[in-house]
Amino acid sequence: MVQPTEAVYLKDASLRTLKTEIISYQPISSLSEEEKFLAKNVSPEDLAITMCQTILYPQGGGQPSDTGSIAPADEAPTFTVSLVRKTQDGRIYHFGKPSTGSIFTAGQSVIQKVDDVKRDYHSRLHTGGHIVGLAMQLLMPEMKKVKANHFPGEACMEYEGLLYNEHKPQIQAKVDELVEQDLPILLSWVEDASDLEDVEGRGKERDGPVRVASIGGLDKNPCGGTHVSRTSLVGTITIRKISRNKGVSRVSYEVSPKI
Ligand SMILES: [Zn+2]
Incomplete structure (x- = not known):
């Protein structure tokens, strides 16, 4: 067994x-x-x-x-x-x-x-993705998230639909605001997550309770990753660029390796 x-x-x-x-x-x-x-x-x-x-x-x-x-x-x-x-x-x-x-x-x-240094950086990069995701949800709730990547040097969030460079300052400003607000990252377990989007490290084999991450109660994402406890602990998030491919837009971001 x-x-x-x-x-x-x-x-x-x-x-x-x-x-x-x-x-x-x-x-x-x-x-x-x-x-x-x-x-x-x-x-x-x-x-x-x-x-x-x-x-x-x-x-x-x-x-x-x-x-x-x-x-x-x-x-x-x-x-x-x-x-x-x-x-x-x-x-x-x-x-x-x-x-x-x-x-x-x-x-x-x-x-x-x-390894502490790497874990801390990965947790800040990953939490940064949640913050970019919340900024997008608040600014453009109609855009559906399709993919997230939190690897150093390639971190991005992808959405169905078209975003252009002129959206960049708007997303950057909302992201800065969420970091500044120092919101808590709340983690909880739910028995039935069928109403939530299926993303972020939720193993396909799982039948039991699903862990849900939320920034200050403003969003809800099933997520198995590691996080910092508050948005300010991510430090400055830089929206690097906005690109498009076959109807999907990518918002690339980075956080500084050291805070
Ligand atoms: Zn997460």
Whole structure:
């Protein structure tokens, strides 16, 4: 029977270390084809670890994977995590490299650590996407969101319909206002999210409660990503450009890597 990984980052994104237990430790070459596909961007010589719980965010919902480390309890880290991915059945793989000679075994107690700087930047970029989304909802409620990307260097929100450069100052001003207002990012769980748009890292395998993110109660988005707690903590958001392709408009934005 498959044991899904408990996604602790969904309940508390502020945790940066966690003690948990190893479930499996194996070479990528021994994984199924579907699982190997998840690891296609890491070296085939790397190893794959699953644990009972994780605080490391797996790539998804337009947000990149966390990086971090795993250490045998009370020892220095001996495994560097370069990529975290979630399977369809809810297991979360941590791909990376062990230091020479280190071996993990099922049931072993370990300490996870998240790389802080990267997590903070990803959380600000992702929350920035929510703010751009709310600005668009307030300014142009008729435009339907079709896609979101919160990767560094390519962050954008996409909408059905046409936007032009003259919309840029208007969107920038609304985004600045929402950051200035220092609104809280509210997270809640709902049993039935069928009335909400399906976006942002909500695994297709999920039947249970769905987490909903809202900026100050002004919007509602099913979302499995990591956020900062208030809009001001994102810092300055720059609307970089507005582009169009086949009837879809893209609002590209960025936030400063450091606040
Ligand atoms: Zn989110």
